[in-house]
Every structure is written in structure tokens, then in C-alpha cells.
Amino acid sequence: MISDWEIQRILDEIERRGSRTVVLQLPEGLKKDAARVAGKLEERGNVTVVVSADPCYGACDLTAFRGDLLVHFGHAPISVPDEDVLFIELSSDLDLLPLLEEVLPKLKKSVAITAAIQYVPSLPTVKGFLEQNGLEVHVGEGDSRVAYPGQILGCNFSAPRAVSENVEQFLYVGEGNFHPLGISLATGKDVLVVDPEMNEIRDMAEFRDRILRQRHAIITDLDSASSFGIVVSSKSGQNRFGLARKMKEDLEKNGKKAVLFLLDNLNPDNLLGLDVDAFVSVACPRIAIDDYALHKKPIITPLELEIVLGERKWEDYAFDEIEGDR
């Protein structure tokens, strides 16, 4: 739950910059609050507010029209700081203590803790609690795509990977299964989830095995596919055109047809009518895994394509990630 939208901080920034037009960009789950936040800013500041209504899933997707100031909620900056953007990360204020007490008996002696951005400010508290209870606790420093130690993105697990060798297990604080699944596949270690929104603890082992069985079946079925669409995103933080071009060359070397498709928003409707046997997504790595069931045709990641083409063994299966530039 988020109670502090940092309205005063935004108003101060508007005043400091003398902004007249402010654009708000919010993740899907928070758009219900957009009109209320816009109203507060217009009431208390001398500004016109425009709310971006396009879908937004990450800081990789900053809107092109920014007015005098873009206020981007719910994500931290990735890779390069942007002067025109004020990031309001929105931390959760749910009490973690009851879940930490519940998870304690399930934890091994040395653990690494990681979190989605809303819970990154809670990591020092989590670390202190676990250390007081005799555990050895590590927090990994990620590459430049993540803003804080211990933070993970659905496309970047550099923080947990940095400390993986030192620990027996990971504890992830956040919602959903995709992020902890990524930690599990990036490190090969057990992952427990403390999910404050659902008020529950989950072990990722069974989910990870189910997803791996599903991915294995999809990859095996693509042996006979002869044409592939390689989907490139035009979003600045997802655009991997060089990788797309390499995959096109690899497919053609293997006697397959390959067409590059450019999209802003990769969703199932936008792929309907494109006449290929399967798609490879070089856009957000989450899409091929999380949205798989919504698509009419198979959609895989670049690393899964390597397995289809015999360039990588199934035993070396890895999650698709977008690395930081530093």
C-alpha cells in the first residue's frame, strides 16, 4: 500500500524549474489514482497537468511528450539519469515484521535479500532483523540498470548474481512470481518470497519447475518452425536492434526465414495477422514468459532461440536480461 505520493516534493520541483506543463506517467496498477494526483497538483501549483494514458511497465518506457517536466511514478531510473524526469518511486508502507517472523524458521544460515523498487527502502530493516536473529545477510550491487543495491528488475538480476556465490538462499520482498523466478534461474539458488500485498510466503521451487517444463515443450515444438518474426521494441530502454539483427542472421544461416517487426507496445493484438510460425521478442524479457498464454503463436526469448538453433544446450537455459551499460 502506498500512502505518500510525495506531492510536496513534486510541487517544490515544479516551482524550482518554473514548469508550466507537467506530464504524469504511472504504472498500470496506479492509474486509478492519476486523476486525484493531477487534481492536487493543479490545485496547489500553477501548472497544467497532462496524464499519459498509454500503458507503462517500467522506466525503460518514458513518454516522448514531457511538457516542461515529466513525473514518472513507481520506478527508479535505469542506466542514464534524465534531467527532464522526476522519478517518484513510491515505497510501500506495509509492515513486514509479521511475515519476517514467519519466514525466519525457513531460512538457511546465509541469505541474500533482494526487492522490487517499492520495498528497496525496507531492505536495511529486513537485513537488521535477520542479522539480529543470527543470519549472515548479503545485499548485492547490481549494474547500472538498477539504481539501488539489492534492487531487481524483471529484465535485470545483476544484484542477486553479484552475491550468489556467497549465499545458500535468496529472500525476495515483493509481489508476483516473475521477479523471484528470474532470481532463481539467474542464480540456480532457492528463493523464498515475502509478499506483503498477498500477506504470504512462497517457495519458488515448484513454480520454477513448472515454467521450465512449459518452456522446454515450447522450444521442442519449434524444431519444425520455418519462419520467425523478430519483434523489436521502439521504447528507448528496450530497444535491442543489434541483437535482433544478429538473430536474423543466425536464423537465415540455419535456413529459416526471419522478418524484423518494430512495435511500440508488444501485445497479442499487435501480432495478429503477421504471417510467421513463431515470434522472438527482443523487447521486454517479461513478455515471452509472463504473457505467453495470451499469444496465438509461440513467442520465445533470444536465449531460447539459441536452444532452438542448437547453439545453446537446454542444460544451460538462462533468463533473458538487459544489462546496464556500466
Ligand code: SF4
Ligand atoms: S524491460 Fe521490462 S522488466 Fe525491464 S524495466 Fe522495462 S518493463 Fe521492466
